[in-house]
Amino acid sequence: MKFQRLLAAPLLVVLSTLLIGAVEARPLRVGITLHPYYSFVANIVGDRAEILPLIEAGNNPHNYRPRAEDMRRVMNMDVLVVNGIGHDEWAFEIIQAAGREEKLPLIYANSGVPLIPIAADEGEAKVVNPHTFVSVTVAIQQIYTIARELGKLDPDNAVFFRKNARDYTLKLRRMKAKFMGELVKLNTSNLRCATMHGAYGYLMQEFGLQVVAVIEPRHGVSPTARQLGNTIDKIKAANVNVLFAEKFFASNLADTIREATGISMYAFSHMSDGDYSPELFERETRANLETLVKAMRVINTETSASATES
Amino acid sequence: MSAAVNTAQAISTVRPRSGRQETLTIGAVFLGILIVAGVAISQRQVANPLPRLYDWQLSAFYDLSKTDQAIHTSLVTAIPELWLLHADMLSLQKRGKSKETWPDIKQLAEYYYVAPFAQDLFWTQNGSVKWTRVTAFSFEGSTVYHGYAGTADRQSAYLVVLSHAHKGATFNSVGNIWMHPNPNAPAPNTVVRDSLIRSGWKQVVPYSGEIERKRIRS
Numbered sequence A: 001m002k003f004q005r006l007l008a009a010p011l012l013v014v015l016s017t018l019l020i021g022a023v024e025a026r027p028l029r030v031g032i033t034l035h036p037y038y039s040f041v042a043n044i045v046g047d048r049a050e051i052l053p054l055i056e057a058g059n060n061p062h063n064y065r066p067r068a069e070d071m072r073r074v075m076n077m078d079v080l081v082v083n084g085i086g087h088d089e090w091a092f093e094i095i096q097a098a099g100r101e102e103k104l105p106l107i108y109a110n111s112g113v114p115l116i117p118i119a120a121d122e123g124e125a126k127v128v129n130p131h132t133f134v135s136v137t138v139a140i141q142q143i144y145t146i147a148r149e150l151g152k153l154d155p156d157n158a159v160f161f162r163k164n165a166r167d168y169t170l171k172l173r174r175m176k177a178k179f180m181g182e183l184v185k186l187n188t189s190n191l192r193c194a195t196m197h198g199a200y201g202y203l204m205q206e207f208g209l210q211v212v213a214v215i216e217p218r219h220g221v222s223p224t225a226r227q228l229g230n231t232i233d234k235i236k237a238a239n240v241n242v243l244f245a246e247k248f249f250a251s252n253l254a255d256t257i258r259e260a261t262g263i264s265m266y267a268f269s270h271m272s273d274g275d276y277s278p279e280l281f282e283r284e285t286r287a288n289l290e291t292l293v294k295a296m297r298v299i300n301t302e303t304s305a306s307a308t309e310s
Numbered sequence B: 001m002s003a004a005v006n007t008a009q010a011i012s013t014v015r016p017r018s019g020r021q022e023t024l025t026i027g028a029v030f031l032g033i034l035i036v037a038g039v040a041i042s043q044r045q046v047a048n049p050l051p052r053l054y055d056w057q058l059s060a061f062y063d064l065s066k067t068d069q070a071i072h073t074s075l076v077t078a079i080p081e082l083w084l085l086h087a088d089m090l091s092l093q094k095r096g097k098s099k100e101t102w103p104d105i106k107q108l109a110e111y112y113y114v115a116p117f118a119q120d121l122f123w124t125q126n127g128s129v130k131w132t133r134v135t136a137f138s139f140e141g142s143t144v145y146h147g148y149a150g151t152a153d154r155q156s157a158y159l160v161v162l163s164h165a166h167k168g169a170t171f172n173s174v175g176n177i178w179m180h181p182n183p184n185a186p187a188p189n190t191v192v193r194d195s196l197i198r199s200g201w202k203q204v205v206p207y208s209g210e211i212e213r214k215r216i217r218s
Helices: A002-025 A035-045 A066-074 A087-098 A136-154 A153-183 A199-205 A225-237 A251-261 A280-309 B003-008 B020-044 B066-094 B105-111 B121-125 B193-198 B209-217
Strands: A030-031 A049-053 A079-081 A106-108 A193-195 A212-216 A241-248 A266-268 B057-059 B130-134 B144-147 B159-161 B176-182 B202-205
Touching: A002 A153, A030 A035, A030 A136, A035 A049, A035 A079, A035 A136, A035 A280, A066 A087, A079 A087, A079 A136, A106 A136, A106 B209, A136 A153, A136 A199, A136 B066, A153 A266, A153 A280, A153 B121, A193 A199, A199 A212, A199 B066, A212 A225, A225 A251, A241 A251, A241 A280, A251 A266, A266 A280, B066 B105, B066 B144, B066 B159, B066 B176, B105 B130, B193 B202
Parallel strands: A030 A049, A030 A079, A079 A106, A193 A212, A193 A241, A241 A266, B057 B202
Antiparallel strands: B130 B144, B144 B159, B159 B176, B176 B202
16 A cells, blocks of 8 residues: 555656646647738748637628627637737627637737828828738738747747748748739839728739729718718729629629729738638739739829820 | 684695795706716716827828828828838948938939929929938938929928937837928028927928827727
């Protein structure tokens, strides 16, 4: 009996050590709220962390209502990467409902991002644009923030995360440079563009293009008939010649605007559709930049034609 | 006669009620409500998360033209990139493989494609600003990138001041952005704050996601 007692104590110590080791060795479970954050985290952590989307793919993040299964998912996360400036407010409802407000570390991807207003009109009240993920330049800022904060939670992999972040951002920057190279050859001085949704302010800003008007009066809110009429007047007054709408956007509103104004329309990705994947951000950004180049080529041709006529 | 006297004695003066008591009561109730509401409102007031700016500062969100705002956004993103490249170059210098410790404009523009230094569409659309790296401040422990001669409407001149207070924390993003209303303002001789202010430079304060987060959650 005495021998058994003597044996039990070291055995317990060994078992506890093994258990603690097993827990520590478990890769970090990183939660994300929006599609681009899945891509950012996947490219930073490689195979050294697990990524858990907070909500299932296929839901619209603009009007998402939390569900019971979201709470189960949030319980399994070690950390959650959030937009935190208005595009994933439902995440905070889920965290609160799951009782993890004090226990779940949050990475605010936008903490160091200089925000710009959503309103295109300088005379209007300035409202923060939360779509910092639909842009290469501002995405890079977020990638560095996420890599730094994940490195604090997993110091053994901090150098690995940082290196991956740098490689990924250079890859993104090179992609942007390729399209910049195409755009710089075109004469875009006649471009006067409007966007259907406020999502593309950062994207247009990084290409030096200014948005004259945003059609939706507020984020995710369709304009009333009167607001639509005002917008059509604004488009005409500002001599807008291109409207960028959203992929999968209900086209009746866009058709009304096109018929009333005669402007060209193109569709951008909001990056919140389809399955979560490491490649999504690059793929959708490339598609957006191809669309931009296509629109600019049309503007360039029109500009050249009008120059020839005059 | 006696009847008249009796009548006079029987008359008593009835004064109309002035309602003074009710007025006082209602007034007191109103006052009470006002006091309670005032205290409740003052308790519920949220501290304004916006940084209080001095007259030598500008808000990147409210005070800048669209061109200056675009250049500011790109500079804020360039700052962590500059620090990372600085760390790489310090490491190369220790191994005798580099004389420089900060990237020059050519490296930033042509190899790393860092905006606003790269001469791309962003650059042409935002005034084709000329950039130089100013190394004369090394004795003050700062490295400065100076942007000038921009041609866009309401364009400023720019300074990015990278302070060497980062020692031991190379993966950090310490840097200040200053703007001057004259797009051709020359590079200053010193980056001491008071001297910059006297020369007409204004520090740009970003409206960061951190401030917005506090505003939403407070």
